[in-house]
Amino acid sequence: MIRLEHVGKSYPTSTRPALADVDVEIEKGEFVFLVGSSGSGKSTFLRLLLKEESPTSGKVYVAGKDLSRLSQWKVPALRRSIGTVFQDFRLLPNKTVFQNVAFALEVIGKPRQTIAQVVPEVLDLVGLEGKVQRMPDELSGGEQQRVAIARAFVNRPMILLADEPTGNLDPSTSVGIMKLLDRINRTGTTVVMATHDAAIVDSMRRRVVELSLGRVVRDQTRGVYGYGA
């Protein structure tokens, strides 16, 4: 599903590369934690998968397609098959919960009937049935992240990327979010989650890919977060 072959990424302004000689293969349906300290390259890794950035060397494959060969106008189609969740939720502040999730469908041209049917379903899935008409600033952090996850998942993407989704949440809320991501993973969606959250990683015991200064230093199935462990 996802393959990085000898991928390197350097930005012109810095001396050390963001990623260097990264070789990772992720199968369909896997749940992978991407761990490492700040600046290790986790976010860059995710951005390469969305083609927000292009690698300076090596190749990136998503669903079998070589991204370097993907023409610019086909990039939106790629992004429709990948859902993303961020640490800062990235909701539209002037739209309700329903409208925020519906937005993802509206911009790709889904008809109104489809939206009216699918959005409530996915909001049920994430546990926000009663809060459909609320505005984001009326929700707690955990609820906002659930809306973000609903938006990421509403189009039933193949891959879900999460960049520190529990970063702004307290430990017990984080557990709830992780349970949700786990449920989504069990429907067959490949999940790649970049995180600092050692407790979560340790409790879930999934594949762990550790990055340090842009290089893969560990790739362990059923791994732990790892600091000195």
Added chain:
Amino acid sequence: MRASFFLSEIGIGLRRNMTMTIAMIVTMALSLFLQALGLGMTRQVSAMKDFWYDRVEISVYLCGESSVGATCGGTPVTDEQRREIGDDLRQMPQVREVFYESQQDAYDRFREQFADSPDLVDNVTADALPESYRVSLHDPEQFEVVASALRDRPGIEQVQDQKALLEPFFRILNLFQFGAWALAGSALLAAVLLVSNTVRVSAFGRRREVGIMRLVGASNWTIQLPFVLEGLLAGVVGAVIASGGLVAVKAIAVDRFLREELPFTAFIGWGDVLWVVPWLFLTGIVLAGLASFLTLRRHLRV
């Protein structure tokens, strides 16, 4: 479904930047109006030229009692000379029509033209004005050909090309026309810059939405279209206002005011207005659309 989504997004965009939207529309309207004036001026000048060049004649002034021309020799033109000159004129191939104007006719016309200046009229008698043949040519450029044939004939005091009299007048008109176009050009530049700036501010203000649109995989066109439409709206509404302004100028300034003040010349008609209006829309739409599109390419990351 799609249409209502787009419309709502455009509506949001416009309302958020209400003042800038209004500024954009006003500037567009103003510059298109100036362009309308420029175009109208062009039509007006050509209408005047057509009118006048049709009436432009060669005036062949015949010797009178008080003539001082060399060929006159102090004597007025004889009947025979008058007749000969007339016949020869009518037979020339370049000549279209020949009118004879007697001294009395000249005096009557003089009185009519200067009806507002009774002092002037009182001081002139019919004898003081020369009789003449008014000759209109098929091609006004052929003046020299006819003039050279007539100049040194006895009985003819002076051959005057009236077209030459009009040249300074038309030079001034051309100057006005040039000025109108220069003004229109700079106003159009200002409008384009303002559309560009407004679109840029709009795109910046909506970067959160745009970012999310990109993330969920909206096509580039879907993202850009609302902004381009905002610009186009300015172009269209501006053109409508400018057309309205042009119609007002025609109806009030031209029809009511100028026609009465200057009754002896031609003015632009409604057909001319109809000719100008599509150009306004074309310019408005093309410029606004291009400005928006190019601005987006530079400032909107897609």
